[in-house]
Amino acid sequence: MNPALIxxxxxxxxxxxxxxxxxxxMLMTSIFYLVVAPGAGADISMFAEKVLTNLEAKYxxxxxxxxxxxxxxxxxGKITDMIFRFANVLVGRRKGGLGHVNVVASIxxxxxxxxxxxxxxGLGMMEIKAMxxxxxxxxxxxxxxxxxxxxxxxxPPSIPMIFYAMLxxxxxxxxxxxxxxxxxLIGAALMLYIAWIANKRGYxxxxxxxxxxxxxxxxxxxxxxxxxxxxxxxxxxxxVTPTEAGxxxxxxxxxxxxxxxxxxxxxDLWISIRDTVKTTGSLSLIVGCAFTFSFIVAREHIPxxxxxxxxxxxxxxxxxxxxxxxxxxxxxxxxxxSAITVVFIPMVLPLVQALDINLVHFGVVVVLNMMxxxxxxxxxxxxxxxxxxxGAPLKGIIKEIFPMLLVMIVVLILVxxxxxxxLFLPRLIGH
Amino acid sequence: MTxxxxxxxxxxxxxxxxxxxxxxxxxxFLSFIVQIFTRxxxxxxxxxxxxxxxxxxxxxxxxxxxxxxxxxxxxxxxxLYDIYGPKTQIWVRIIGNGLILIAFIIxxxxxxxxxxxxxxKRSTILNIPYNIAFFPFVIFMADMIGRLAVDVWKDVRILIxxxxxxx
Numbered sequence: 001m002n003p004a005l006i007x008x009x010x011x012x013x014x015x016x017x018x019x020x021x022x023x024x025x026m027l028m029t030s031i032f033y034l035v036v037a038p039g040a041g042a043d044i045s046m047f048a049e050k051v052l053t054n055l056e057a058k059y060x061x062x063x064x065x066x067x068x069x070x071x072x073x074x075x076x077g078k079i080t081d082m083i084f085r086f087a088n089v090l091v092g093r094r095k096g097g098l099g100h101v102n103v104v105a106s107i108x109x110x111x112x113x114x115x116x117x118x119x120x121x122g123l124g125m126m127e128i129k130a131m132x133x134x135x136x137x138x139x140x141x142x143x144x145x146x147x148x149x150x151x152x153x154x155x156p157p158s159i160p161m162i163f164y165a166m167l168x169x170x171x172x173x174x175x176x177x178x179x180x181x182x183x184x185l186i187g188a189a190l191m192l193y194i195a196w197i198a199n200k201r202g203y204x205x206x207x208x209x210x211x212x213x214x215x216x217x218x219x220x221x222x223x224x225x226x227x228x229x230x231x232x233x234x235x236x237x238x239x240v241t242p243t244e245a246g247x248x249x250x251x252x253x254x255x256x257x258x259x260x261x262x263x264x265x266x267x268d269l270w271i272s273i274r275d276t277v278k279t280t281g282s283l284s285l286i287v288g289c290a291f292t293f294s295f296i297v298a299r300e301h302i303p304x305x306x307x308x309x310x311x312x313x314x315x316x317x318x319x320x321x322x323x324x325x326x327x328x329x330x331x332x333x334x335x336x337x338s339a340i341t342v343v344f345i346p347m348v349l350p351l352v353q354a355l356d357i358n359l360v361h362f363g364v365v366v367v368l369n370m371m372x373x374x375x376x377x378x379x380x381x382x383x384x385x386x387x388x389x390x391g392a393p394l395k396g397i398i399k400e401i402f403p404m405l406l407v408m409i410v411v412l413i414l415v416x417x418x419x420x421x422x423l424f425l426p427r428l429i430g431h
Numbered sequence: 432m433t434x435x436x437x438x439x440x441x442x443x444x445x446x447x448x449x450x451x452x453x454x455x456x457x458x459x460f461l462s463f464i465v466q467i468f469t470r471x472x473x474x475x476x477x478x479x480x481x482x483x484x485x486x487x488x489x490x491x492x493x494x495x496x497x498x499x500x501x502x503x504x505x506x507x508x509x510x511l512y513d514i515y516g517p518k519t520q521i522w523v524r525i526i527g528n529g530l531i532l533i534a535f536i537i538x539x540x541x542x543x544x545x546x547x548x549x550x551x552k553r554s555t556i557l558n559i560p561y562n563i564a565f566f567p568f569v570i571f572m573a574d575m576i577g578r579l580a581v582d583v584w585k586d587v588r589i590l591i592x593x594x595x596x597x598x
Contacts, residue, residue, distance in 0.1 A: 018527035019512035021505030023496070024575065028534035035537060045541035052546075052565045055489050062488045065456060066463070240467060247463035270453075274498075277452045281495025282505055288492065336506040 004037035005300050022339045023285040027051075030292040042299075047292045054291035058166050059243065061287055065280040066246030067157055070227075071118035072272035073253040074109075078261035079224040080122045083108050084130070086221035089214045091191075092206030096198020098134055099144050100191050101206070102127045106148035107187045110155040111228040112249070114162070116374055120149035120385045128390045134204055139396035140197075146382040146397070147190055147404040150371040153337075155183030156232060157242065160367045163287065163341040167294075168349055170359035172242050173235060177429060178364045178422040182415045186368075189407045197403075223256045236429065283338055290342030297346060307351035317355050321416050324348060325369055329409075332373015333380060340370055360426060361419040368415055372408045375401060447570060448501055452494035459487030479556045486554075486564045493567035497574045518593060525586045532579040539572050 011029025015022060030047045055061070074080055087105035094100050105127065109119050124145045131141035153160045156176030165172040197203075209217075231249040234240040240248055257264035264272075297303065310320060331340050345366065352362050375382045377398040387394050415421050466480035499505050515523060546569050550562035 014527070014530065016508045017511060018523050018530070019507050019509055020527045020531060021500075021507050023505060024500075024531050024535075027538070028531045031534040031538040043541070044538060045545040047538060048542035048545045048565075048568055052489070052549075052568055055492060056485055056564070059485070062459070062484055065488065065491060066460070069456075069460065239471065244463060244467050247460060248467055250460065251464055273453050273456060274449060277449070277456055277491060277495040278498050278502055278504055280456070280491055281452070281493075281497065281499035284488075284492030285496040285499070286506065334510055335508055339506055 002038075004033050004042075007036045008033040008296055008300065022336065023282070023289045026286075026289040026293045026343075030289070030296060033296050037299075046295070050292040050295050051288040055284065055288045058287075060162055060166050060172060061284065063157075063162050063172075063243040063246045064159055064283055064287075065276055066243065066250055067114045067159055067162075068118075068279045068283070069272065069276040070246060070250040070253050071113035071115055071122065072275050073250060073257055073264065073269075074112060074227075075118065075122035076257065076264055076268040076272050078263035079112075079227070079253065079257055080105075080109065080126060082221040082224040082261070084123060084126050085217050086225060088206060089209060089217050093208060094195070094198075095205055096194050096203035097206030098127070098131045098136060099140075099194035099198060099203065102131070102141075102144045103148045103151075103187050103190050103194065106151050107155060107183065108225065108228065110152040110183060111157075111232060112253075114153055114157040114159040116149045116152040116371055116382060117385060119152040120145060120382050121389065124149065124386055125389045128386065132390075134206075136203060137396075137400075138390060138392045139400045142386040142390050142392050142397045143400035143404060144190070144194065146375045146380070146386045147401060147408065148187070149382050150375055150408065151183050151186050153371055154179045154186060154364070154368050156180060156235075157246070158367060159283070160337050160341055160370060161363060162242075163338060164345060164363045164367065166287070167342065167345050168359050168363060170363050171426075174360045174426040175363050176232075176235065176242070177425040178360045179367065180425055181421050182364055182368055182411065185411050185414070185421070186408055189411050190404060193404060193407050223260045227252050227256065286336075286338050287342055293343060294346045303347050303350045306347050307354060310351055311354070317357065318417065320351065320355060321357070321365070324351075325365070325412065325416060328366055328369045329373055329376070332370040333376045333378075336381070337370040337374065341366075358419060358423060361422045364422045365412070365416050368412055372405065372412060375408075376405060377401070444501075444574075447494060447574065448497040452491045452498060455487045455490035455494070459484050459491060462487060482554045482557050482559065486559060489564060490567050493571045496571060497578075500575065500578055518590075521586050521590045521593065525583055525590065528579050528582045528586070532576060532583060535572055535576050535579065539569075539576065542572050543569050 008029060011032055014020060015025035015029070020028070027047060031044065034042050034044045034046055084101065084105050087101045087108060091097060091100040091104050105123055106119055109123055113119065127145050128138070128141045132138055156179055158176065158179060161175040161179065162172060164170065165175055227249050230252045231245050234245040234248055235242050254264065254269065310323065314320060328340065331344060352359065374380050377383060383394060383397055383401070387397055462480040462483040466477060466484070470476040512520060512523060546562050546565045549565055550560050552561040553559060
C-alpha cells in the first residue's frame with residue numbers, strides 16, 4: 001500500500017475517531033493526501049480546484065438551498081398547521097385517527113419539502129401535542145412522528161436524491177417519479193400498523209366534523225396544498241426544471257404564508273433566510289469536499305477494489321443488493337445521510353453498473369434505506385429530534401418504533417427485489 | 432478602545448458569516464425568479480441570471496459554512512466521542528481541531544494561488560472574474576484557521592485548569 005493511501009485511510013479513520021466535522025475533516029484528509037501523494041496531477045491546490053469547480057459545475061445542487069428555504073418558510077408560516085387540519089378532515093375519524101393524520105400529513109408535507117428533519121421538527125411538535133391531548137401515549141406519538149417523517153425524502157422532492165443524481169448521473173426527474181410509489185407504500189404500511197395497534201389499545205376516533213366544517217377547512221387549506229401542484233406539477237409538465245421548481249414553490253410559499261395566512265412577517269422571513277444559509281453551508285460544503293475525496297478515491301482505484309472484493313464473495317445480484325442494503329442500513333444508524341451519500345455511494349456505483357442494476361431503482365432503494373436508518377436506534381437522528389421536541393425519553397420511543405421499523409424494512413425488501421415498484425411510474429410517464 | 436475593537440471585530444464576523452451569505456442567497460433566489468419570469472412569461476430567457484445563481488450559490492455555500500461552524504452545526508460522528516471520559520474528550524478536541532488547523536494552514540497558500548490564478552477566466556455575460564467568484568473559499572480557509580486556533584487555545588486552557596484541579 002502506498003504512503004499516500006495510508007495517510008488517506010488514517011485521515012478517514014480520524015474523522016470518526018476524533019469526532020471531526022465531516023466536511024472540514026474530508027478537506028483535511030485530502031490536503032494531507034496531496035502533500036504525500038507522488039506524481040503529476042496531485043498538486044496541493046487541487047483540493048481547492050475540486051471543491052470550487054464542482055460547486056460551480058453541478059448546477060442541480062442549487063436546488064438544495066431552495067428546498068431547504070421552502071421548508072423553513074413553511075414551518076415559519078401557518079402552512080404546516082393547514083396541512084395537519086386538512087389531513088384530519090381526510091382520515092381523523094378513523095380509530096386511532098390522529099396516528100393516521102400524522103402519516104397523511106407527512107405524505108402531504110413530503111410533497112412540498114425534501115427533508116425528513118424538516119418534517120419531524122416542523123409538523124412533529126403539532127402532531128405529538130395533539131396526540132398527547134387525545135390520550136395517545138407520548139412514546140407512541142413520537143415513534144409515529146419519526147417513522148412517518150422518513151417518507152419526506154422518499155416522496156419527491158428529495159434532497160438526498162438530488163445528491164445521488166449529481167453523483168450517479170441518474171435523471172433527477174426519474175428519481176423523483178420513482179420515489180412516489182415507495183413513499184406511498186411506506187405511508188400505507190404504517191397506517192395498517194396504526195390501525196392494528198389502535199384496535200388493540202383502544203385509541204379514540206377523532207371528533208366528527210360536519211360537512212360544512214370539512215369544506216371550510218379544505219378551502220382554507222387549499223392555498224397551502226396547492227404548493228404541491230406548483231412544485232411537482234411544474235416539474236412533470238416540463239414547465240420548469242426541478243431547480244426552478246424549488247425557487248417557484250419557495251416564492252409561492254412566501255406569498256401564501258405572508259399574504260393569505262398572514263403568518264410570515266419580515267422577521268420570520270429573515271430567520272428563515274438565516275437558517276437556510278446555515279443548513280446550506282453544512283450540506284453544500286459536504287458535497288464540495290466530497291468531490292476532492294471522490295477524486296482521491298478514484299485515483300486510488302478504491303471503488304474497483306470494493307467491487308472486486310464484493311464480487312469475489314458472490315456474483316448474485318440479489319445477494320449483493322442484500323449486502324449493500326445491510327451495510328447502508330447500518331451506516332444510516334450512525335452517520336448523516338448526506339455524508340453517506342457523498343462518501344459511500346461513489347464506492348458502490350461501479351459495482352451497481354457491473355451488475356446492470358438500474359441507477360434510478362438503486363437510488364430510490366438507497367434513499368429509502370438511509371431514511372429508515374434515520375429512525376433506527378440507537379443513533380437515528382429523527383429519534384433525537386422527536387425526543388427533543390416532546391421531552392419524552394428515548395428508551396420508550398425506541399421500544400415503540402421497533403415494530404414500525406420492521407414494517408418499513410418489509411417495504412424496503414419489496415422495493416429492492418421488485419424494481420417495477422420504482423420503475424413503473426418513470427416508464428409510464430415515458431421518461 | 433478594547434470594547435470598540437471587539438465590537439468592530441464582531442461586526443466584521445457577522446458581515447462575513449451571516450449578512451453576506453444571506454444577501455448572496457437572496458440574490459440567488461431572486462435571480463431564479465427573474466429567470467423563470469422572463470423565460471416562461473415574457474418568452475425571452477436571460478442568461479445573466481444563470482451566472483448570478485451559480486455565483487450566489489458559491490458565496491452562500493462557502494460563507495454559510497462559516498456560520499455553520501459558528502453555530503457548531505457541522506455534521507459530526509459523535510458515537511465514539513460520547514463514550515470517552517471528560518479528559519479524553521478534551522484531548523480528542525485538541526488533536527482533532529489541531530489536525531484540521533495544520534491541514535488548513537498547509538492548504539491556505541495553494542488555495543489562494545489557485546483562486547488568484549483563476550482571475551484569467553471571466554464569466555461569459557456579466558464578465559465576472561472567477562477569482563472574485565471563488566474568493567469566498569480563501570475567506571473560508573482564513574476564518575476557519577482563526578476559529579480553529581481559538582478552539583484549540585480554549586481547550587488547552589481547559590486542559591491546564593483540569594490538570595491543576597486534579598493536582
